């Protein structure tokens with residue numbers, strides 16, 4: 001039996017202090033697209049997302065809502081579950097850090113760190129930013145605020161510390177030996193210089209509130225929310241049982257996709273915690289960029305956060321997926337504006353892809369008795385277009401290896417533009433009377449090209465790709481069937497337009 005290659009991809013687990021916006025949707029969509037792509041390529045995939053439900057930030061949000069924290073997190077976590085459904089995300093698990101399986105895993109990791117002498121009891125006196133759930137030293141502060149702009153408060157309390165300072169050299173060695181661990185490269189350099197700058201021991205428990213995983217054997221303390229939260233990635237694989245099938249199969253192939261805001265927690269703290277507990281760190285951390293709206297940071301106080309569900313209701317799911325993944329290169333910052341969304345929709349989806357599919361399939365339906373056309377001998381131009389489409393899988397594989405979703409789309413759209421050009425050059429409509437056989441050949445070439453394109457758009461545009469493949473009567477949609485050409489004479493259903501042009505209501 002041939003064993004499949006495995007792939008484990010995770011989103012950050014989102015804080016349930018507030019409703020999700022397009023920033024959260026972005027990470028989840030990128031992971032879903034990657035997971036769909038890997039499944040298409042016959043990988044055994046596990047895709048994890050979930051919610052981060054402990055800590056002071058969530059505790060305060062519950063208090064502000066006048067709710068008991070547990071009732072509050074039960075309610076808000078559902079908005080993230082709901083968003084994943086609305087975005088047609090195929091996640092294999094949804095983890096909540098208040099679940100017993102997770103509390104057990106986090107406490108087990110804590111005990112391991114204690115057992116190995118990696119945690120000691122001391123006292124914390126310093127700055128804390130609840131919004132970032134992060135500790136800061138005086139020299140980090142800019143105008144009395146955290147470097148992120150978050151307000152800080154002075155905290156003095158008994159605290160357990162993780163001996164992070166002892167892991168500086170081992171972390172640097174780890175980055176050296178695993179050059180692909182942090183992606184993209186520019187982020188890797190940032191992390192390395194941060195670690196080279198020296199690491200302080202990290203406070204890993206709090207005593208001034210109760211909403212967290214209780215520290216084993218010391219009920220006055222709850223675990224620092226980041227130590228609790230990062231553990232989610234292995235809880236979902238069955239930790240503490242590292243011999244479980246899932247742990248064995250998926251952990252060596254783990255990729256954490258995160259926003260650049262939380263790279264340090266993932267690329268410094270997390271591998272240090274894992275090595276200190278005698279575990280192997282994840283395989284890769286990919287940090288993507290930051291979305292603003294009309295050039296401004298999204299925030300509750302400004303009330304400018306874009307609700308992804310409203311966006312989907314307006315433009316459709318595929319359009320939102322396409323815009324977010326195509327508009328900026330993954331890793332770079334991006335700006336959302338309604339006009340940019342409309343422009344992208346009309347130029348790439350309605351005018352290019354939708355128009356190609358609509359004009360070709362409706363012509364075939366009317367002029368070829370609703371059947372896949374017959375083809376005669378192929379000309380150089382016919383062959384050229386087919387070759388372009390055939391070349392997509394290896395090209396796109398490279399793009400996905402680099403998380404270059406925008407390039408993935410760009411490469412497909414180059415073929416779409418060429419196919420539209422081919423229609424304009426070959427003018428099949430004019431051949432109906434003069435050369436019907438040649439008309440059929442041209443239409444066959446186009447149908448085949450559209451089939452190949454639709455195979456490859458599946459990870460980004462799951463709904464439209466399925467409709468197009470339905471309209472071409474294609475059954476097997478895994479990449480292994482990419483080379484199975486359409487059979488002339490196959491009956492086709494009546495085509496329906498996939499991306500009608502967007503017009504602003506007057």
Ligand code: ME8
Nearest residue numbers: 012013014015023024027052229230258259290291
């Ligand atoms: O940090 N642009 O949760 P969080 C792009 N619970 N991505 C954005 C974004 C924006 N404007 N805003 C949010 C936490 N994101 C922790 C994570 S993991 C063990 C614990 C995305 O709710 C991006 O992925 O603040 C970012 O890293 C994440 O949401 C932060 O979500």
